[in-house]
Amino acid sequence: MSEADVAFRSLVDKFRFERVLNSNPQTKTISLLGFIDEKSAILTAEKTHFTFDENKVGSQSGSDGINTPFFYHCENEYSCTNAMQELRQLTSNDIYYWGLTVLKQNMDHNPTARLNLIWPATSVHIRKFEQQQLHLVRETPETYEKIVKPYIDEMYNLGRLKWVYNILYQGAEADRVVYRDFLEDNKRDGFVILPDMKWDGVNLDALYLVAIFYRDDLKSIRDLRPGDRDWLKSLNTKIRTIVPGCYNYAIRADELRIFVHYQPSYYHFHIHIVNIRHPGLNDGIAAGKAILLDDVIENLKYLGPNGYMNKTLTYVIGDNHDLWGRGLKDVVAKQLEEDGIPKTPKIVNEFTEDEDQE
Amino acid sequence: MSEADVAFRSLVDKFRFERVLNSNPQTKTISLLGFIDEKSAILTAEKTHFTFDENKVGSQSGSDGINTPFFYHCENEYSCTNAMQELRQLTSNDIYYWGLTVLKQNMDHNPTARLNLIWPATSVHIRKFEQQQLHLVRETPETYEKIVKPYIDEMYNLGRLKWVYNILYQGAEADRVVYRDFLEDNKRDGFVILPDMKWDGVNLDALYLVAIFYRDDLKSIRDLRPGDRDWLKSLNTKIRTIVPGCYNYAIRADELRIFVHYQPSYYHFHIHIVNIRHPGLNDGIAAGKAILLDDVIENLKYLGPNGYMNKTLTYVIGDNHDLWGRGLKDVVAKQLEEDGIPKTPKIVNEFTEDEDQE
Numbered sequence: 001m002s003e004a005d006v007a008f009r010s011l012v013d014k015f016r017f018e019r020v021l022n023s024n025p026q027t028k029t030i031s032l033l034g035f036i037d038e039k040s041a042i043l044t045a046e047k048t049h050f051t052f053d054e055n056k057v058g059s060q061s062g063s064d065g066i067n068t069p070f071f072y073h074c075e076n077e078y079s080c081t082n083a084m085q086e087l088r089q090l091t092s093n094d095i096y097y098w099g100l101t102v103l104k105q106n107m108d109h110n111p112t113a114r115l116n117l118i119w120p121a122t123s124v125h126i127r128k129f130e131q132q133q134l135h136l137v138r139e140t141p142e143t144y145e146k147i148v149k150p151y152i153d154e155m156y157n158l159g160r161l162k163w164v165y166n167i168l169y170q171g172a173e174a175d176r177v178v179y180r181d182f183l184e185d186n187k188r189d190g191f192v193i194l195p196d197m198k199w200d201g202v203n204l205d206a207l208y209l210v211a212i213f214y215r216d217d218l219k220s221i222r223d224l225r226p227g228d229r230d231w232l233k234s235l236n237t238k239i240r241t242i243v244p245g246c247y248n249y250a251i252r253a254d255e256l257r258i259f260v261h262y263q264p265s266y267y268h269f270h271i272h273i274v275n276i277r278h279p280g281l282n283d284g285i286a287a288g289k290a291i292l293l294d295d296v297i298e299n300l301k302y303l304g305p306n307g308y309m310n311k312t313l314t315y316v317i318g319d320n321h322d323l324w325g326r327g328l329k330d331v332v333a334k335q336l337e338e339d340g341i342p343k344t345p346k347i348v349n350e351f352t353e354d355e356d357q358e
Numbered sequence: 359m360s361e362a363d364v365a366f367r368s369l370v371d372k373f374r375f376e377r378v379l380n381s382n383p384q385t386k387t388i389s390l391l392g393f394i395d396e397k398s399a400i401l402t403a404e405k406t407h408f409t410f411d412e413n414k415v416g417s418q419s420g421s422d423g424i425n426t427p428f429f430y431h432c433e434n435e436y437s438c439t440n441a442m443q444e445l446r447q448l449t450s451n452d453i454y455y456w457g458l459t460v461l462k463q464n465m466d467h468n469p470t471a472r473l474n475l476i477w478p479a480t481s482v483h484i485r486k487f488e489q490q491q492l493h494l495v496r497e498t499p500e501t502y503e504k505i506v507k508p509y510i511d512e513m514y515n516l517g518r519l520k521w522v523y524n525i526l527y528q529g530a531e532a533d534r535v536v537y538r539d540f541l542e543d544n545k546r547d548g549f550v551i552l553p554d555m556k557w558d559g560v561n562l563d564a565l566y567l568v569a570i571f572y573r574d575d576l577k578s579i580r581d582l583r584p585g586d587r588d589w590l591k592s593l594n595t596k597i598r599t600i601v602p603g604c605y606n607y608a609i610r611a612d613e614l615r616i617f618v619h620y621q622p623s624y625y626h627f628h629i630h631i632v633n634i635r636h637p638g639l640n641d642g643i644a645a646g647k648a649i650l651l652d653d654v655i656e657n658l659k660y661l662g663p664n665g666y667m668n669k670t671l672t673y674v675i676g677d678n679h680d681l682w683g684r685g686l687k688d689v690v691a692k693q694l695e696e697d698g699i700p701k702t703p704k705i706v707n708e709f710t711e712d713e714d715q716e
Binding site for chain 1: 383385407432439602647649660
C-alpha cells in the first residue's frame with residue numbers, strides 16, 4: 001500500500017456513520033453522512049460497471065516502433081462468465097431463467113466500487129447530496145440579476161473555485177489530465193480536458209470528460225454573447241478532434257454529447273463531454289439541466305447583442321439548492337399564480353395533509 | 359447447491375461468448391449474446407445495489423403478540439464501511455478524495471449481480487437487447503426540406519397515424535384516457551391526455567403521460583410559428599392545472615417536466631409529461647432529443663416569422679432510424695468535413711478494422 005492508501009484507509013476507518021443521505025438503486029449509488037474526528041464527512045460509493053472489454057498494447061510492434069493496441073471482449077478472468085465464482089438459480093419459466101452470482105474481485109482489475117470522500121464537508125455539501133424535492137423554474141433576466149448573480153458573486157468571493165485554479169495553474173490532478181492547450185500569451189483559447197470524477201476512466205461506454213477553460217470572464221452561459229460564437233464553434237471542433245484521438249478512435253466525433261449545465265455546479269465556464277450512448281447521470285444529461293453546445297451556438301444567432309443575458313432559462317432545481325431558499329421558491333410561486341395555475345387545494349384528509357407536511 | 363442451481367450452473371458453464379449486445383454503465387447492466395448447445399442465448403447481468411438497511415423482527419414482542427420490526431442502517435458486516443476489505447486512493451484535491459474499494463461478498467447476504475438467461479433466444483429477443491450506434495446530427499432547414507420532410511409525408515401517406523386518430527375520434531384506449539378536452543366547434547384547442555405505455559400507471563415517481571392534440575396541421579416542432587406561442591402557453595397552463603388534479607395533488611404543477619421530442623416517434627404533434635424526479639428513460643428526457651415546452655415557447659420569441667422552420671436542430675439519431683439511411687448519414691459526414699474534423703485514420707490493426715466492420 002502506498003502512503004496515500006494508508007492515509008485514505010485511516011480516514012475511512014475513522015468514519016462514524018450518522019445517516020444515509022441518499023440511495024439510488026438504479027445507479028447503485030449510496031451517500032453516507034458521518035463524522036471523522038468530529039467533523040462532518042460525506043462518503044459516496046458507486047458500484048463499478050462490469051469488466052468486459054480491454055485495450056491491450058499488442059505484442060507485435062509495428063515497423064514504426066509503435067505498439068498497436070488490440071481490443072478484447074470477455075477474455076480475462078475478471079470478465080463475463082469467467083468471473084462467476086458462485087451461481088444460484090432463483091426461478092425459471094419456459095425459456096427464462098433468473099439467478100444470482102458472486103463475481104471474482106480484484107483491486108487492480110475488478111474493484112467493487114468507486115469511492116468519493118468529502119472531508120471536512122460543509123452544510124452546502126450535505127444539502128447537495130441529500131434527497132430533495134425538485135421544481136421547474138423559469139429564470140428571467142430579472143430573476144438572474146436579482147437572485148442568481150449575487151449568489152454567483154458570493155460563491156466566487158468565498159473562494160469556492162480554488163480547486164479549479166489548482167487544476168489550471170498548480171498542476172493538481174496533473175496525472176489525470178487528458179489534454180492541455182495553454183499558451184501564456186493566449187490564455188483566452190486555453191483549456192484542459194480531464195476525466196470527470198463520475199467516470200471510472202476505463203469503460204469507454206461511460207466516457208465522461210470535462211473541459212475547463214482558462215478564460216475566467218465566463219461564470220456560466222449567461223455570460224455568453226454573439227461575439228463568443230466563433231470561440232465556441234472552434235472549441236466544438238477542437239473537442240471533437242482531440243477526444244477521439246485520445247481514445248484511439250474507439251469513439252468518433254459524432255458520438256460525443258457535448259453540453260453545458262445550467263445551473264452548473266461551479267461558476268467557472270466548463271463543458272461536459274460524454275459518450276452519446278451514456279444513458280444518463282441522474283439529471284446530468286436531461287433537458288432542464290443540460291444544454292447542447294450546438295444549441296448554445298445556434299441560439300446566439302438569435303438572442304441579440306446581450307446574448308444569453310437576454311433569455312429566459314427554464315431548469316430543474318432542488319429545494320436543497322441555495323438558490324431555492326434565496327428567492328427561487330418565491331419566483332416559482334409567483335409564476336404559477338401569474339400563469340393562472342390554481343393553488344393546491346387544502347383538502348382535509350390524511351393523505352393530503354401528510355403530503356403538505358413533508 | 360440445489361438441483362436447480364446445478365442445472366443453472368451447467369447452462370451458464372456451457373455459454374460460449376459471441377458478442378456484447380448492450381452495456382449500460384449507468385445501471386451497471388450488460389447483455390451478452392452467446393451459444394449454449396448451438397442455440398442462441400442472451401445472458402444479462404446487473405450489479406446489485408449496496409446493502410445498507412435491514413428490517414429485523416424485534417426480539418421483544420408487543421402485547422398484541424406481533425413482533426415489531428426494527429430498522430437498522432449500516433450495521434451488519436456486509437454493509438457500508440464494514441464491508442470494505444481493501445481501499446485504494448486514486449487522487450485527492452483539497453477536501454475531496456477519490457478511491458476504489460473491494461467489498462466483502464456473500465451469496466446469501468451480498469451477491470455481486472443478478473442474472474437473467476434467455477435460452478433458446480430468437481432473433482426477436484436479440485434485436486430487442488441489441489444496442490444501435492448513435493450519432494449527433496445538425497439538421498439545418500435545408501436538411502429538413504430535403505430529407506426529413508419527404509420522410510414525414512411518406513409516413514403520413516402510409517397511414518402510420520391511424521392509431522392516433524383511433525384515440526382521438528374512435529374511442530380507442532378510452533378506458534386509459536386521463537383527460538379529454540374536445541369541442542366539435544373548437545377542434546384547435548382540443549387534446550387528450552393518457553398514460554404513456556412506458557408507465558406502470560401506479561408509481562407516481564415514474565409518472566409518464568402524453569398529451570395528443572386534435573390540431574392536425576402540426577407534424578412536429580418544425581411547424582411551430584410565433585403565432586402558436588399563445589396556444590402553447592395556454593396548453594402549458596392547462597397541463598399543469600389538470601395533471602395535479604388528476605392525481606390528487608400528490609404531484610404539483612412545478613414538479614412536471616413537460617417536453618417534446620425531436621425527432622418524435624410519430625409525426626402528429628404531442629407533448630410528454632413526466633414526473634420531474636423520473637431519472638430518465640433511455641434517451642427520452644436527454645438534451646439532444648427532449649426539448650422543454652418552456653424553451654419552445656421562449657425560442658419562438660426570437661426565431662422570426664418562420665419560427666422553428668428557421669432553426670438548426672441538433673439531435674441524437676440511431677443508425678437503425680430510417681432517416682439515417684435516407685441521408686442523415688451523409689449529412690453527418692459532410693458536416694464533420696466542413697467543421698474541419700479530421701477523418702478517422704485508417705490505422706491498420708485488428709482493433710480499428712474490427713470497429714469498421716461492425
